[in-house]
Amino acid sequence: MAWPSSAEAAGPPSVPRRQTIGLIGGLGPLACARFYSRLVELTDADTDAAHPEVILLSSPAVPSRLDHLLHGGPSPAPALREVARRLQAAGAELIALPSLTSQTYRCEIAAALDIPVVDMLTALTRHLHAAGVHRPALAVTDGTRQVGHLHSALTAEGLHPVLPGPQDQERVQECVHLVKSGQVDAARELFRSVVGAPWASAGDAFVIGCTDLSPLVTEPPPHIHDVGDIYARAVLAYAAV
Incomplete structure (x- = not known):
């Protein structure tokens, strides 16, 4: 007869309580x-x-x-x-x-x-502040830009957001549209040009500020901060x- 080990005899390890x-x-x-x-x-x-x-x-x-x-x-x-x-x-x-x-x-x-x-908004702002980011380049939807809630949250903490010009903003929004319409490969290709555009280099970090864009960069380098991961x-x- 095989006797249980001490670990087995003690039962399964306790599981930390988490809210649903x-x-x-x-x-x-x-x-x-x-x-x-x-x-x-x-x-x-x-x-x-x-x-x-x-x-x-x-x-x-x-x-x-x-x-x-x-x-x-x-x-x-x-x-x-x-x-x-x-x-x-x-x-x-x-x-x-x-x-x-x-x-x-x-x-x-x-x-x-x-x-x-x-x-x-609070999660993202605190993360960027803790990471020492001062000038985040924001890739966000037209709606987020128009409402301005993210911009206000960042500036209230002393950050200075960098936003794309009209043509680059159109490309950001087109990436979102492509993802929503199931054209992920096309969106990924276009998003590469968004991340590498001159306006993005004007910041000291790049923020993927829309969770529709999160799947387009699976392993972001250290200077890219994904709002989906942060949240x-x-x-x-x-x-x-």
């Missing part, structure tokens, strides 16, 4: 898939059971954030609130909203809940109890 993450998906779908993948990859875990519980809801009923911000289309806030309520009802203890443009509606979503919505780390830190 409610993930609002579909903003866009590939961005959400990439974000969930990063949650898994960035979790310090050696067993399946050590990963946080994640409830993901990707709803096609959420209207376009860009159409609302740029063209006066229907607000996505009611649909986003409904998705968040459904996640809370399913047991989520915090909400992750992995879209910088959609962070425009974060306060409206949070007001409808009894649980927090993790703030991406994933912030969500995991928030979920730790």
Whole structure:
């Protein structure tokens, strides 16, 4: 008869308690898939059971954030609130909203809940400040630029954002459009020219400021900061109890 080892006799190792993450998906779908993948990859875990519980809801009923911000289309806030309520009802203890443009509606979503919505703007600003970045070159959507919430958050901390001119901004937005339409290879090729453009070199770091763009650079060099990765780390830190 084989006797159990002392480790086996002691039972399985204790699993750290983490809050259940409610993930609002579909903003866009590939961005959400990439974000969930990063949650898994960035979790310090050696067993399946050590990963946080994640409830993901990707709803096609959420209207376009860009159409609302740029063209006066229907607000996505009611649909986003409904998705968040459904996640809370399913047991989520915090909400992750992995879209910088959609962070425009974060306060409206949070007001409808009894649980927090993790703030991406604060996470990004703190990360850049801690990294010693002073002049971040921002690749963001037209909607994020128009709202100006990221620019305000950065300048409030003494950072001096660098933004592309009209033609380069069109290329950034075209990359987003290509990703959303499933043309990822074309988007990746175009995004290389965005990262290598002169305006980007005017900053001391380059910020991928849209999670739709996150899948286009799988292993970013040290001077490139991906808002998706930064937010994933912030969500995991928030979920730790």
